Amino acid sequence: xxxxxxxxxxxxxxxxxxxxxxxxxxxxxxxxxxxxxxxxxxxxxxxxxxxxxxxxxxxxxxxxxxxxxxxxxxxxxxxxxxxxxxxxxxxxxxxxxxxxxxxxxxxxxxxxxxxxxxxxxxxxxxxxxxxxxxxxxxxxxxxxxxxxxxxxxxxxxxxxxxxxxxxxxxxxxxxxxxxxxxxxxxxxxxxxxxxxxxxxxxxxxxxxxxxxxxxxxxxxxxxxxxxxxxxxxxxxxxxxxxxxxxxxxxxxxxxxxxxxxxxxxxxxxxxxxxxxxxxxxxxxxxxxxxxxxxxxxxxxxxxxxxxxxxxxxxxxxxxxxxxxxxxxxxxxxxxxxxxxxxxxxxxxxxxxxxxxxxxxxxxxxxxxxxxxxxxxxxxxxxxxxxxxxxxxxxxxxxxxxxxxxxxxxxxxxxxxxxxxxxxxxxxxxxxxxxxxxxxxxxxxxxxxxxxxxxxxxxxxxxxxxxxxxxxxxxxxxxxxxxxxxxxxxxxxxxxxxxxxxxxxxxxxxxxxxxxxxxxxxxxxxxxxxxxxxxxxxxxxxxxxxxxxxxxxxxxxxxxxxxxxxxxxxxxxxxxxxxx
Ligand SMILES: [Zn+2]
Numbered sequence: 273x274x275x276x277x278x279x280x281x282x283x284x285x286x287x288x289x290x291x292x293x294x295x296x297x298x299x300x301x302x303x304x305x306x307x308x309x310x311x312x313x314x315x316x317x318x319x320x321x322x323x324x325x326x327x328x329x330x331x332x333x334x335x336x337x338x339x340x341x342x343x344x345x346x347x348x349x350x351x352x353x354x355x356x357x358x359x360x361x362x363x364x365x366x367x368x369x370x371x372x373x374x375x376x377x378x379x380x381x382x383x384x385x386x387x388x389x390x391x392x393x394x395x396x397x398x399x400x401x402x403x404x405x406x407x408x409x410x411x412x413x414x415x416x417x418x419x420x421x422x423x424x425x426x427x428x429x430x431x432x433x434x435x436x437x438x439x440x441x442x443x444x445x446x447x448x449x450x451x452x453x454x455x456x457x458x459x460x461x462x463x464x465x466x467x468x469x470x471x472x473x474x475x476x477x478x479x480x481x482x483x484x485x486x487x488x489x490x491x492x493x494x495x496x497x498x499x500x501x502x503x504x505x506x507x508x509x510x511x512x513x514x515x516x517x518x519x520x521x522x523x524x525x526x527x528x529x530x531x532x533x534x535x536x537x538x539x540x541x542x543x544x545x546x547x548x549x550x551x552x553x554x555x556x557x558x559x560x561x562x563x564x565x566x567x568x569x570x571x572x573x574x575x576x577x578x579x580x581x582x583x584x585x586x587x588x589x590x591x592x593x594x595x596x597x598x599x600x601x602x603x604x605x606x607x608x609x610x611x612x613x614x615x616x617x618x619x620x621x622x623x624x625x626x627x628x629x630x631x632x633x634x635x636x637x638x639x640x641x642x643x644x645x646x647x648x649x650x651x652x653x654x655x656x657x658x659x660x661x662x663x664x665x666x667x668x669x670x671x672x673x674x675x676x677x678x679x680x681x682x683x684x685x686x687x688x689x690x691x692x693x694x695x696x697x698x699x700x701x702x703x704x705x706x707x708x709x710x711x712x713x714x715x716x717x718x719x720x721x722x723x724x725x726x727x728x729x730x731x732x733x734x735x736x737x738x739x740x741x742x743x744x745x746x747x748x749x750x751x752x753x754x755x756x757x758x759x760x761x762x763x764x765x766x767x768x769x770x771x772x773x774x775x776x777x778x779x780x781x782x783x784x785x786x787x788x789x790x791x792x793x794x795x796x797x798x799x800x801x802x803x804x805x806x807x808x809x810x811x812x813x814x815x816x817x818x819x820x821x822x823x824x825x826x827x828x829x830x831x832x833x834x835x836x837x838x839x840x841x842x843x844x845x846x847x848x849x850x851x
Contacts, residue, residue: 273487287311303523304768312482312523314460315689316362317386320419324382324527325373332371333381333405333814342784343430347760351428358389360716366397367422370405372412375529376544378538381409384419384803386501387461392422394466395429396839398683402470403837404557406443406454410660415453415534416444420471423489424464425728425750427760430774431786434728434750435839436499437469438736441834444470453537457532458483458508458517460591465750467701468689472666473709476533477702479508479517480526487700487729494756496691506696553765565737581745584768586777587753588725589745591687593650594799596806598640598683599721604806604815606631606638612669619661619698622623623654626669632814634821637673639666639734640683644726651769656725657690665709667672670714679817687752689730703787704733709737712833715825719817720789721809722746722778724797738832742778742788743809748786749776785838789816 285296299306303323304313315323321330341571354627359365369391372381383405385392400417413569425433443493447454454474460618462471462485471485485583487504494501504510508520521529581589589595602609606629614620626639643649643656650656658666666682673680689700711718720737726748742748751759753771758764781787791812794804820828 273383288313291502294674297670305523310481310522313481314387316388317364317419320384320459320826321369321371321373321382324375324419324525324530325371326375326377329374330371331373332369333401333408335365335370336402337366337401337409340396340429340432342396343428343773345428345430345773346774347428348771350452354390354428356541362386362388366401367392367395368398368401370401372408372414372662375527375534378534379412379414380417380532380534381414382417382419385421385466385547387421387423390426391424392420392466393424393426393433394422394424394436395433396436398426399433399439399839402440403443405449406440409423409452410443410446410450413452414451414456415537416447416474417457417530418470418474419457419459420462420466420616421459422462422464422466422467422471426755427751430750430776431748431781432784432785432839434465434732435786435836437465437705437729437732438468438712439839441473441709441736442836443743444473444742446711448475448709453534455527455533457521457530458485458511460484463487463489465729468704468733469708470705472699472702475518475704478526478529479511479520481508481520481522483508485511485516485701486696487689487704488696491595492691493693493696497693499693501693501809505693514697514699516702523631551842552583559665562639577607582768582772583747583771583775583777583780586745587747587771589797590747592797592799593645595685595724595783595826596798596802597644598638598642598723600802601640601683601806601809602638603811604627604803607633609638609774612672613665615664616667617661617664619659619664621654621659621662621665623656623658623686623711624662626666627650628678633811633816634817635678636817637669637676637678637680638683639669639680640723641686641730641734643685646792655689656686656729658686658733659690659692659695660698660700663689663700663707667703667710667732670710671716674714674716677716679719680714681817682718682720682737683814684720684722684731684734684748685725685746686726686727687725688727691732704729707733708736712836713829715829717817717820717823717828718832719813720822721813722748722787723809726753731757736832736836738820738828738835739788741789741812741816742781742787742793742799742807743777743791746778746795747771747776748778748781749774 287306290309449841456474641656663664668847718737753767757766794801798805
């Protein structure tokens with residue numbers, strides 16, 4: 273390229289919407305919105321903060337972030353190399369920039385994601401920084417504004433990135449409880465784990481003109497369904513038409529719009545005294561100690577220590593068609609199951625079953641993904657991939673359990689949430705996000721067992737629990753090994769390598785603190801001896817559930833929050849303190 277061509281390129285820019293050649297300074301003056309066709313080009317986090325904050329009001333929050341490579345992840349490049357390159361390219365330490373500011377004179381805490389930094393992916397550091405911003409909003413008693421731009425969870429941090437969906441969601445739940453407004457502003461693009469958590473479980477959801485948001489990306493949906501996508505699929509106007517956002521806002525109107533919302537929230541907020549924190553009785557302190565919450569865990573019961581299996585071999589075992597399903601366990605582990613149907617909003621999803629049952633004569637609510645053993649079963653159950661109706665049915669049953677004072681047991685076995693066109697139209701991301709948030713505050717004991725496949729956000733929608741158990745040959749992952757291989761390796765045949773890199777086996781997840789206990793499987797695997805598997809699962813459920821029954825609900829919720837807060841905090845604390 274000649275010097276002249278290079279200079280010309282700096283002066284001019286071609287609009288991605290209408291291909292008009294635009295003078296760059298003019299485009300900048302117009303907030304990077306094409307004056308010809310209105311195309312909103314993407315903004316980095318620094319520009320976005322300048323755009324939203326009143327001049328001179330922005331105070332950036334400390335952004336020293338943990339050096340997180342918890343999995344020592346290597347695909348064709350080691351993960352730290354990718355981080356270094358992203359930092360050099362953007363000048364940012366991570367994919368989010370946080371601060372406090374006033375917007376139209378109203379104070380707020382802001383976290384703004386930057387898509388240029390590894391696709392705005394949600395990792396431990398990003399989750400930690402957003403959580404701290406939410407906690408700052410709570411301390412200052414001001415609203416929280418989140419501006420999202422993300423491809424989803426960060427694969428290179430595996431299940432720990434998945435946990436951030438819960439960590440940030442529970443910080444949002446705390447603001448909800450305190451009567452403080454939370455607003456998310458969806459910018460282009462917002463997908464995956466970010467869409468299925470804090471982008472949609474805020475009080476208000478605004479979409480910037482031209483933004484697209486969804487749980488599954490268009491490429492995945494086309495691949496899975498084999499169908500062409502409708503015109504304008506997942507765009508801001510589509511989201512508005514399908515009831516998923518409060519409004520679509522032009523970039524130039526965004527600050528004024530936020531100012532008006534913050535003003536209303538400030539006017540309406542009753543002055544209330546903060547609820548004093550309940551101090552636990554000594555007895556309950558001891559119980560709290562019995563419930564591990566510091567990354568330590570007891571060994572896998574009195575069963576044999578799990579033998580080391582190759583991760584890919586474990587993936588295949590977890591997907592074995594003979595593996596017991598939720599309905600099998602409802603028959604073998606529980607008694608007197610009474611199935612409850614429907615989301616009360618127009619649907620009943622066959623991929624999720626739930627209802628009342630007894631576990632050793634104790635009444636419980638059981639909710640689980642249902643696959644099947646034959647192709648016909650699997651098709652009828654949508655392969656255990658829940659629709660929004662399935663997530664909303666689960667939500668209804670969780671809330672009902674809490675009202676009745678019954679503990680909740682969830683059985684997770686899903687390749688992931690349904691990535692279909694209808695699922696997107698019906699708000700898959702928001703349905704998952706609401707379940708995650710609700711579980712972080714559900715005032716009744718929750719025990720989760722990953723029985724087969726724990727696939728990403730769909731698994732976490734049933735998996736935010738006081739105790740998370742995992743069958744020995746189950747897997748739990750932020751993305752399928754095939755999906756990960758397709759993105760980070762030259763092709764899908766690298767799935768076995770991806771399976772190893774993702775650290776998705778029970779022993780790995782126990783080490784990372786994502787899972788509390790492994791339930792050993794008999795013989796070679798659960799499908800060889802379902803009766804013995806059921807006996808072991810029942811014993812493990814009782815051992816984990818019984819101590820929780822004596823813990824007062826407020827204490828349970830507090831301990832559960834500590835459990836999901838530690839994935840960022842302990843690492844960040846250790847790293848920052850070491851500097
Ligand atoms: Zn244009």
